[in-house]
Amino acid sequence: MGLLYDNYQTTYNPTTTNNNKLNINAISGTLVKTYKDSFIVRFEKGSPMEHFYLDDIRPRKIIKKCTYTETDVTEEYEVYRDMYYILQDIVVLQVMLMSDNNYLVEAIDKDKFDKMFELESGIANLDGGKE
Secondary structure (H helix, E strand, C coil), X not given: CCHHHHCCEEECXXXXXXXXXXXXXXXXXXXXXXXXXXXEEEEECCCHHHHHHCCCCXXXXXXXXXXXXXXXXCCCCEEECCEEEEEEEEEEEEEEEEHHHEEEEEEEEHHHHHHHHHHHHHHHHHHHCCC
């Protein structure tokens, strides 16, 4: 069948008792902070944070949440489930699904992430010009 059932064995003999053997290879680990400016957040599956943090195209974090009457015309909002959000682009580095449908996510602000690699590419260009 599948990989999960490859290690499942059941033997039945009327003269002996049933011997059931179940081996499951489970992965467990630790979420470790990888960058100085990164942050780790926890949120529930189905929450607005899941909608924004785990967006396939443009992951974002929530800066401010308010209702329509609390909005300010000078700021740009995104509407989700009748609430207004001010958002900031992020880069999601790691995601761990925990028990009770909770996520543990390591992320970093996109501008800080891009700045780190601009500095590295600038150093590489300086070294590449020398012979």
